[in-house]
Amino acid sequence: MSWMLRLQERLCGLAPWDARCITDEWFRAHFDYAADVVQQWVGGVLDLPTARLLNFGCGDGITDLALMLRHGATAIHGVDIRREYAKLPSIAREQLGMSRIPAGMTFETITPGAPLAGKWPLVDGIMSWSTFEHVQRDQLVPIFSDLHACLRPGGYFFIQIEPLFFSPFGSHLKRYDDVPWHHLLATEAELWSVIQAHQGPIDASETDFGFADFGVDGYKKFVFNEYRALNRLTADELVEITTGVGFHVVRQVRRHVEMEIPAALRGKYPDELLLNNEVFLLLGK
Ligand SMILES: C[S@@+](CC[C@H](N)C(=O)[O-])C[C@H]1O[C@@H](n2cnc3c(N)ncnc32)[C@H](O)[C@@H]1O
Structure with missing residues (x-):
């Protein structure tokens, strides 16, 4: 039935939505900030309205929804080992007053590490937001190799990770514990x-x-x-592993915090590792 929805959308447009309904800060952080960053990185190298995109570790799919509604994407397949995306229709109703999410958004629950290549036509772009620090370490190489095989030659893969493990709040526990490191x-x-x-x-x-x-x-x-x-991945390791399976680096940005390193950690880990809290990496195939 999804072709009927697509036809209906082509004729009548997407279901109406209104960003003034947004009350939830998690929703806002993904609908606005995360989607804008993905748009800047991926939209700079691919034409979002015509690109076929894969979101690896899509979570609840809010970022994908924003890419469709705010940045003109038309085809995004989200995969995740959890099914948080099943909540998206009710989240979109509650936060945007939207009766139906776009037909061009599809989702799939996957088994951790299960190969994806060959399941669908090659995609133009892959994105992954705050996901690769959660992937089991021994699955990193097989998963990156598999994603390389999912991407068409000339395609792009955008990865964001924040907070990196060795940074002040790299534990992802800041919501309960605000003591840095x-x-x-x-x-x-x-x-x-x-x-x-x-x-x-x-x-x-x-x-x-x-x-x-x-x-x-x-x-x-x-x-x-x-x-x-958490797999404790560092930005250097991320670059090493992804280039090791065949990607090349198109562009990367590493963000750092300006904080005093505690005496107990100084010299135990490199300063660069302790202060680097975020990485944005654009890879090409
Ligand atoms: C912090 S959440 C980020 C979700 C989403 N990208 C976002 O920005 O809200 C990390 C996600 O990675 C997913 N994940 C962890 N290991 C995975 C794996 N091996 N394959 C696919 N997804 C995985 C988790 O289920 C979770 O949804």
């Missing part, structure tokens, strides 16, 4: 007791739409388990 200084048990003791609301821009499913204590456990599963 605490994860490099404290034991796991100490970190968990900080999280357990946390009371009150957490930063709205860091509260995703999964929070309600978990509840306060369940979300603490979920976020802590996510911390424990």
